Amino acid sequence: MPIDSSLPYDDQNIFARILRGEIPCNKVFEDEWSLAFHDIRPQAPVHVLVIPKGAYVGWDDFTNTANDAELAGFTRAVGLVARELGLSSGYRLMVNMGHDGHQEVPHLHVHIFGGRQFRLMIAD
Ligand code: AMP
Numbered sequence: 001m002p003i004d005s006s007l008p009y010d011d012q013n014i015f016a017r018i019l020r021g022e023i024p025c026n027k028v029f030e031d032e033w034s035l036a037f038h039d040i041r042p043q044a045p046v047h048v049l050v051i052p053k054g055a056y057v058g059w060d061d062f063t064n065t066a067n068d069a070e071l072a073g074f075t076r077a078v079g080l081v082a083r084e085l086g087l088s089s090g091y092r093l094m095v096n097m098g099h100d101g102h103q104e105v106p107h108l109h110v111h112i113f114g115g116r117q118f119r120l121m122i123a124d
Contacts, residue, residue, distance in 0.1 A: 003106045005098035009055045015107035019053060029081045033073030036081045036112075044092075045115025046085055050078045056108040059097045078110050087114040 010016070017023045018037070025037035028048055039047040052074045056062040063071070082091050091114035096103040 002099045002102045002104060003057075005058045005060060005103065005106070007057070007106070009057050009061075010106055011055065013106045015049075015051050015105055015109065016055070019051070029077065029084065031073070031077060033070055034077035036077065039111070044113040044118075046087065046091070046113065048081060048085060048112045049109045050074070050081055050112065051107055051109045057106050058103055058108050059095050062108045078112065082112050082114070085112070085114060087112070090114070090117075092118050 014023065018025045019035060025035075027035065027037045029036040029050075032053070034050055034052055036048055036050040039049050052062060052066070052070060054062075054066060054070055056066065062074075066074075078093065085091075091112055094111040094113065095101070095108070096111075
């Protein structure tokens with residue numbers, strides 16, 4: 001079910017629990033600002049999620065309230081992870097935001113898809 005992104009941050013969401021080490025993940029990268037791990041239900045040959053360590057529900061509150069260091073650190077991490085995954089022929093980034101974006105986990109995450117060429121645009 002898509003989330004209601006107007007609700008306050010839920011510190012029991014699955015990615016908050018992964019950040020606290022309460023639930024395992026298949027980690028590919030971690031630094032001061034970000035954690036990246038393989039999606040549990042991959043939808044491409046490479047499907048990795050990058051999440052900020054701060055408590056942000058989605059793209060909206062992150063871009064509205066994160067400080068410049070968090071914004072820069074997280075953005076750089078997404079690029080670094082894609083490079084480290086060897087996606088030199090390209091990749092697709094996706095952020096689902098709120099109900100209409102069909103976001104399901106209420107902690108901001110960027111999907112990195114790679115390992116094949118994708119079609120133009122989006123489909124239902
Ligand atoms: P979204 O629809 O953008 O909120 O995507 C949530 C993503 O999180 C989906 O692709 C799920 O497969 C993925 N996911 C959910 N639980 C886990 C988990 N425990 N570890 C890794 N990925 C997960």
